[in-house]
Amino acid sequence: MSFDLVIFDCDGVLVDSEVISCRAHAETLTRHGFPITPDGVLKRFLGVSDREARRIVESEIGRALPETFEAEVKHATLSFYADDLSAIAHVGEAIAALGLPKCVASSGTPEKIHHGLTCAGLYDQLAPHIFSATQVKRGKPAPDLFLFAAAQMGATPARCVVIEDSVAGVTGARAAGMTVLGFYGGSHCTAEHEGMLRQAGAAVTFADMRKLPDLIARVGATASAD
Structure with missing residues (x-):
């Protein structure tokens, strides 16, 4: 071998x-002015690091996401993990x-x-x-x-x-x-x-x-x- x-x-x-993670990201991004569906997150950001995905989003919306963004995504993701x-x-x-x-x-x-x-x-x-x-x-x-x-x-x-x-x-x-x-x-x-x-x-x-x-x-x- x-x-x-x-x-x-x-x-x-x-x-x-991945479906759970995309749902958490989509809900959080949409709430902060970047409307996207879980399927849209999957197609655009599958496998991409959170840091790189954030850079792309901020470039497209022309402003920084709030400092709490990662914490919000993490909270949503971990809460979905517990059930699904x-x-x-x-x-x-x-x-x-x-x-x-x-x-x-x-x-x-x-x-x-x-x-x-x-x-x-x-x-x-x-x-x-x-x-x-x-x-x-x-x-x-x-x-x-x-x-x-x-x-x-x-x-x-x-x-x-x-x-x-x-x-x-x-x-x-x-x-x-x-x-x-x-x-x-x-x-x-x-x-x-x-x-x-x-x-x-x-x-x-x-x-x-x-x-x-x-x-x-x-x-x-x-x-x-x-």
């Missing part, structure tokens, strides 16, 4: 949270079956990641190797977070495989020189999602986490042969 490290995105890969969040189907078993070091590299804040993984019952399987875009200068689609995660784990980027559900995430991981498997099994994924991930550079795409261990082995063996 050619891989030394598996890097998981969090939202939409480990926890089925679940793990991606079969991801716990897939993680347990992987015989490789693993970590999380997410655009979310550390508190959001911790809360989401805890609510979904996955935190103990992945802690303490959990990294956030708040720890780097640039979030996805830049490669910074993936390179940071690999460095913290002592892995060479070319020997890392990333599990991502967003174009921004695939783009960032590919820019870091990593192999990407595109996951389109979250409740937020549309019929076009698989093709978008492939076009962004995913080596393979899949919608069932039960396939993940074999996919990593197969793609790794192919990379070794090359």
Whole structure:
């Protein structure tokens, strides 16, 4: 096997949270003069760090969002998590079956990641190797977070495989020189999602986490042969 490290995105890969997160962002943005639906948030900002999404919104409305904006989004998100969040189907078993070091590299804040993984019952399987875009200068689609995660784990980027559900995430991981498997099994994924991930550079795409261990082995063996 050619891989030394598996890097998981969090939202939409480990926890089925993208719909919840988009709802929280849409309600808060609309309240502050940027009318948008949850579907609009999904299409425009999936995988993009909160910092970068805020920069884009502020540029378009021509003013700064209030200092309380992040806190308002976080409060709404965490309150929705308590009632609606679940793990991606079969991801716990897939993680347990992987015989490789693993970590999380997410655009979310550390508190959001911790809360989401805890609510979904996955935190103990992945802690303490959990990294956030708040720890780097640039979030996805830049490669910074993936390179940071690999460095913290002592892995060479070319020997890392990333599990991502967003174009921004695939783009960032590919820019870091990593192999990407595109996951389109979250409740937020549309019929076009698989093709978008492939076009962004995913080596393979899949919608069932039960396939993940074999996919990593197969793609790794192919990379070794090359």
